[in-house]
Amino acid sequence: MLKENLQKDLKDSVKGRKEVVSLTLRLLLAAILLKEKEKKYKTKEENLTDEEVLEVVAAEAKKRKEAIEAYNKGGRQDLVEKEKAELEILAKYLPEQLSEKELRDMVQEAVIETRAESIKDMGRVMSQIMPKVKGRADGSLISQIVKELLK
Numbered sequence: 001m002l003k004e005n006l007q008k009d010l011k012d013s014v015k016g017r018k019e020v021v022s023l024t025l026r027l028l029l030a031a032i033l034l035k036e037k038e039k040k041y042k043t044k045e046e047n048l049t050d051e052e053v054l055e056v057v058a059a060e061a062k063k064r065k066e067a068i069e070a071y072n073k074g075g076r077q078d079l080v081e082k083e084k085a086e087l088e089i090l091a092k093y094l095p096e097q098l099s100e101k102e103l104r105d106m107v108q109e110a111v112i113e114t115r116a117e118s119i120k121d122m123g124r125v126m127s128q129i130m131p132k133v134k135g136r137a138d139g140s141l142i143s144q145i146v147k148e149l150l151k
Contacts, residue, residue: 002050003032006093020082024089032056054094054135061090062138098137100145106132107145119150
């Protein structure tokens with residue numbers, strides 16, 4: 001379903017001559033196709049579920065965020081703007097992101113549930129929380145919050 005929406009949006013953006021949108025959606029659909037081929041090779045099943053497509057969208061968004069950081073460090077403002085525009089387009093297809101307060105509350109709850117006491121228990125907490133926030137929060141932010149709470 002989500003993949004079909006992406007293909008429709010690509011078609012509309014090409015007709016509307018929206019170059020940045022078209023380029024971004026083409027790259028995203030190529031990443032989805034690659035994931036489908038990988039899945040077909042491993043499981044003989046070809047189509048991705050909407051959840052798997054969302055994982056690809058999230059991975060592509062993460063790549064853009066990392067590129068923005070790198071280009072900022074390198075002083076390449078022109079490329080920063082390009083990556084921000086692409087990230088904005090990808091964000092439209094991602095579920096609403098959780099706020100830091102919501103994440104802190106969820107991590108606190110996971111710490112209590114797993115009876116984590118030190119940084120050694122970080123793996124248990126992360127494995128408890130990641131399925132709950134899949135696609136709605138950045139893993140590095142969650143990791144940072146867990147480390148703060150387990151110090």
